Amino acid sequence: MQKRIQVNQLRVGMFVEDVELGGYGDATRSEPFLIRSNSDVRRIMASPVKSVVINVAKGIDLDRNPAPQGEDAASYKARLLMVFTPQEIGRARQSIREIDPYLRQVLSDARLQACFADGPASTAVERIMSASLENAGALIAVAKLKEKDEVTFLHSLAVSALMVTLGRSLGHSEDEIRLLGLGGLVHDLGKMTLSDDILTKTGKLTAKEMELVRQHPQLGYEMVSRAGTAPKEVLDICRYHHERYDGGGYPGGLSGRKIPYVARLAAICDVYEALTTIRPYKRAFTQTEAINMMMNSPGHFDAKLLSAFVSRMVISGTIH
Numbered sequence: 325m326q327k328r329i330q331v332n333q334l335r336v337g338m339f340v341e342d343v344e345l346g347g348y349g350d351a352t353r354s355e356p357f358l359i360r361s362n363s364d365v366r367r368i369m370a371s372p373v374k375s376v377v378i379n380v381a382k383g384i385d386l387d388r389n390p391a392p393q394g395e396d397a398a399s400y401k402a403r404l405l406m407v408f409t410p411q412e413i414g415r416a417r418q419s420i421r422e423i424d425p426y427l428r429q430v431l432s433d434a435r436l437q438a439c440f441a442d443g444p445a446s447t448a449v450e451r452i453m454s455a456s457l458e459n460a461g462a463l464i465a466v467a468k469l470k471e472k473d474e475v476t477f478l479h480s481l482a483v484s485a486l487m488v489t490l491g492r493s494l495g496h497s498e499d500e501i502r503l504l505g506l507g508g509l510v511h512d513l514g515k516m517t518l519s520d521d522i523l524t525k526t527g528k529l530t531a532k533e534m535e536l537v538r539q540h541p542q543l544g545y546e547m548v549s550r551a552g553t554a555p556k557e558v559l560d561i562c563r564y565h566h567e568r569y570d571g572g573g574y575p576g577g578l579s580g581r582k583i584p585y586v587a588r589l590a591a592i593c594d595v596y597e598a599l600t601t602i603r604p605y606k607r608a609f610t611q612t613e614a615i616n617m618m619m620n621s622p623g624h625f626d627a628k629l630l631s632a633f634v635s636r637m638v639i640s641g642t643i644h
């Protein structure tokens with residue numbers, strides 16, 4: 325029996341009858357082959373192929389893939405030590421400690437005075453840029469583990485580092501990368517105006533609370549605008565990082581390329597970071613699970629940019 329699957333669903337042991345370049349049905353002839361190794365999977369994912377037809381009589385079936393299990397803090401810490409040396413982890417932790425006072429200032433000014441501390445934000449971004457240049461993988465990996473009081477701080481830092489690293493992988497200039505990093509750092513600043521009750525609520529939000537949460541992109545945009553120093557790209561990230569490519573997002577309901585490019589990048593980095601964040605006693609999605617979920621969420625993201633994120637950040641081994 326034959327099945328058509330997306331390339332991100334490919335696994336070692338599958339037997340590929342056909343590969344397809346564009347939308348479903350846009351087939352290009354190729355000799356049938358067996359996926360023998362992860363490098364076969366990476367090669368196909370890095371190519372223009374969008375979907376493949378597998379023969380489940382000759383290879384493994386899609387359904388044999390495990391359901392998302394996630395991982396807890398202990399298993400993640402063990403895995404961290406398999407990927408990075410203790411020195412690399414120590415350097416990443418040191419970088420986070422150095423960024424800490426500047427980013428905490430940005431968050432507390434937003435919280436207490438509803439204003440944007442542009443000076444400390446710029447310093448934080450410079451440090452994130454240099455730490456990412458040194459070892460982005462370790463920095464982003466260490467920031468995944470979040471204690472309760474570190475969630476906003478480390479999410480902002482990690483999204484900024486992801487934006488900087490993705491920007492570099494896409495060939496942007498250092499000035500452009502600085503804007504991406506600053507946008508990532510302040511994308512959720514509007515959330516600092518919400519009450520603690522809403523921010524720390526673990527249960528389902530009421531409709532009224534959800535309505536308040538959905539105001540944070542606009543509130544963040546207004547707060548950062550008032551400082552009068554932030555470039556348009558940074559404001560666009562604040563305001564539009566919850567837009568969806570199919571127009572189903574908020575606050576503007578913008579679709580496709582009407583969503584600023586930088587905000588389409590931010591949407592990918594923001595969701596990836598949120599899905600893979602590990603908290604004490606709470607399992608998180610693994611990188612593979614998170615990417616599978618994002619690639620199987622049609623209409624949410626700019627597909628071309630998501631595939632660039634997967635090939636340049638994930639398959640390349642830049643982030644773990």
Ligand SMILES: [Fe+2]
Nearest residue numbers: 511512565566
């Ligand atoms: Fe947000």
